[in-house]
Amino acid sequence: MTLKKLWSLKDKNILIVDDFPTMRSMLRTILLNFGANNIMEARNGEDAIEKMVEATPEIVLCDYNLGEGKDGQQVLEEAKQRGLLPHSSIFLLTTAENTTDMVMGAFENQPDDYIIKPFAKAVLQMRIRKLEEKKEGLTAISKAIARKDYQKALLLCDERISENSKSYFELQKIKGEILMSLSSYDEAKIVYDGILTQRDIPWASKGLGLIHYYRGQYDEAKQVFFELKEKNKHYLTAYDWLAKVEEALGNSQGSQQLLMSALAVSPKAILRQKALAEIAFKNGDLDTSEQAYKYTVRHGKNSCFKHPSDYGGLAKVYLEKSVNKDAEKIILTMKKEFQGSNDDALLQAAVIESTVYKDLGKVAESHAALDKALELFSADPGSLCSTIAVELAQACFAADKSEQGKELIRHVVRNHHDDADTLKQVQTLFDEQGLQEEGAAIINSTRSEVVAINNDGVDLLKSGKLQESIGLFTKAARAMPENVIINLNAAQSFIIFMQQSGVNERIMLQTQQYLDRVRALDAGNNRYKKLMSCCQELSKKNA
Amino acid sequence: MTPEQHLDFSTVLASSVHDMKNSLSMLLNTIEDIAQQCDPGTFEAEKLTLLQYEGQRVNNHLIQMLSIYKIENSQCTVNMSEHCVADFLEESALLHEPLLTPKGILIETSCDPDLMGFFDREMVAGVINNIVNNAYRYSKDRIRLSSSIVDGYMVISVEDNGEGYPESMLCEDRDIFTIGENQLGSTGLGLYFSSLVANQHKNKDKSGFIRCTNEGIDGGGRFDFYFP
Secondary structure: OOOOOOOOOOOOOEEEEOOOHHHHHHHHHHHHHOOOOOEEEEOOHHHHHHHHHHOOOOEEEEEOOOOOOOOHHHHHHHHHHOOOOOOOOEEEEEEOOOOHHHHOOOOOOOOOEEEEOOOOHHHHHHHHHHHHHHHHHHHHHHHHHHOOOHHHHHHHHHHHHHOOOOOHHHHHHHHHHHHHHOOOHHHHHHHHHHHHHHOOOHHHHHHHHHHHHHOOOHHHHHHHHHHHHHHOOOOHHHHHHHHHHHHHOOOHHHHHHHHHHHHHHOOOOHHHHHHHHHHHHHOOOHHHHHHHHHHHHHHHOOOOOOOHHHHHHHHHHHHHOOOHHHHHHHHHHHHHHOOOOOHHHHHHHHHHHHHHHHHOOOHHHHHHHHHHHHHHHHHOHHHOOHHHHHHHHHHHHHOOOHHHHHHHHHHHHHHOOOOHHHHHHHHHHHHHOOOHHHHHHHHHHHHHHHHHHHHHHHHHHHOOOHHHHHHHHHHHHHHOOOOHHHHHHHHHHHHHHHHHHOOOHHHHHHHHHHHHHHHHHOOOOHHHHHHHHHHHHHHHHHO | OOOOOOOOHHHHHHHHHHHHHHHHHHHHHHHHHHHHHOOOOOHHHHHHHHHHHHHHHHHHHHHHHHHHHHHHOOOOOOOOEEEEHHHHHHHHHHHHHHHHHHHOOEEEEEOOOOOEEEEOHHHHHHHHHHHHHHHHHHOOOEEEEEEEEEOOEEEEEEEEOOOOOOHHHOEOOOOOOOOOHHHOHHHHHHHHHHHHHHHHOEEOOEEOEEEEEOOOHHHOOEEEEEEO
């Protein structure tokens, strides 16, 4: 018989976040009593993020109210977004009053638990222990999710559910989330309907509403989110989704009202402010839009939500209001803010700069920004998304850089050679330039190029030259990340490889990445569904 | 801020409570630290226990006050999420043990370790701590926290082996607990708070309710909290 190992926090990386120094030292003393020997402290949200970058904490004790700057919930959002907190880490929110109705449901990410001050040492100890146990019980599932082996994760969920586990609802929730992320709406609906016959649980209603939304059943979605909002006044996610549904139904005024009500309760949500800024602009409510963009820009500054399009949006509001001076000023601020950012952000910033200067009538500045954007594009063409590529092409044509414009359109066609809508859109672009025939020729030749690559790959596959086929498709998928058929074929060649030589975690991850791209572009794709079930078979065999 | 712009009372209340709670945290933890250094049974240990008890009472009343205010102003919706009931009861026992043991009262929990319930943990903890704090005064030497399933409701019970509730406090029905103002007192207010919180717990078309009887240990007081 072995002695049960004594519980201790020895060697755990722990981070304490609180703005009161006395509170921090009190917590430190308590944790030292539990055997902790690796404690970091942070005095505010920004400091907390820095500490998390230095060393990944296994346990975070974070106060909700951190004075100026980020609150505890925002620390969690940022940490999750930036991948600083793995699934296995515990995030425990401490609050002075029962603010849970404000915190819970208002955001995508939720703390693992919250504890109300004042708390007894014994209670804190018990909470941490129970959370550790709970995390441990779900380790296998979260690991499978982390390596994108969704089939394995679903199998594990079902296994645990059938064991009549006490985490029944938790497991159903995870299962629902996985199915939703795979766009398997029929199966997800079974999960949520099943839960709702047992009891009213907000996340299950939300799931059901989302299924209607993604299927374009907006009236049904509206009803679900409306009831959810009425029953749970503080479940702000319901407001956000209802706003999206109203917009889809063409009621952009109603959508704006909903976002404003949600912001009255929780003004700190940056993404919600941004959504308000966009819809108010659409509604011609320039004052509201300006205010919301300003909030987004100011508070997004030190967060992961900082995006050039916020600055661009604000500049557009100023242009619309004919305060050109401010429009130019915000563009200069944007340039300064994004200095040294990644190429994606720089490129988008340059495109925005170019269009705003053009509207301001500053031709030289507009061209300079355009040149910079083109330079960034030619350095790494694969990463440019098609929406921005189209914008950039338009700017090129307007600036008499038609050669570059054509190259950009080739890029778009390569990524969407089989998508009629996009092809029509770029043809219109050519038409506007009076380049009907040349444009049609460019589109056709680029399409044939892609078709040829694709056929070569399929031929290699058919003649059993699997390695060559894999090489060709992975290279093509790198150059054309938005091309559905190329991504499908890349995934298929890997699946065939695994069927012949056995499942390999790294290859499974890459296969899922191709399939994730396809799902994001065309969730209802039939070949996608087939390949997903092939992956499922492989996972089962491997299990 | 111009003189005409008054802060509304709920803002003042919330912000004061925030500060008071931080102070209470420090206070209670310091007392706990000192208490651990004392030999049990000494005069100092006894007085410190009293301080802890009073500190927790202040805390309970703060929670009660703010919650009632919020419920009556419809600012508050309960946050029903899933919790392990055994853990919940054990936490409450852990919280009170240091106070009860010196007084010779044994606190025990009895609950299926796999039982999960849907309720607002913080608010219900406020209710249960309140009731246990009362039982501290009236119990002879035992308090039992337990849970069961009755008619599809999940029931949390607090029992003691004291004299039982006075006639005026007994209640069986599902309505909000009310009592004459002159009789209200701490126990009456606590029961009023409990019934408000219970009533806020809803599932489908059912609401929660409370029961106060003298069916506790050896005819002592028994408080039942029914969750739909």
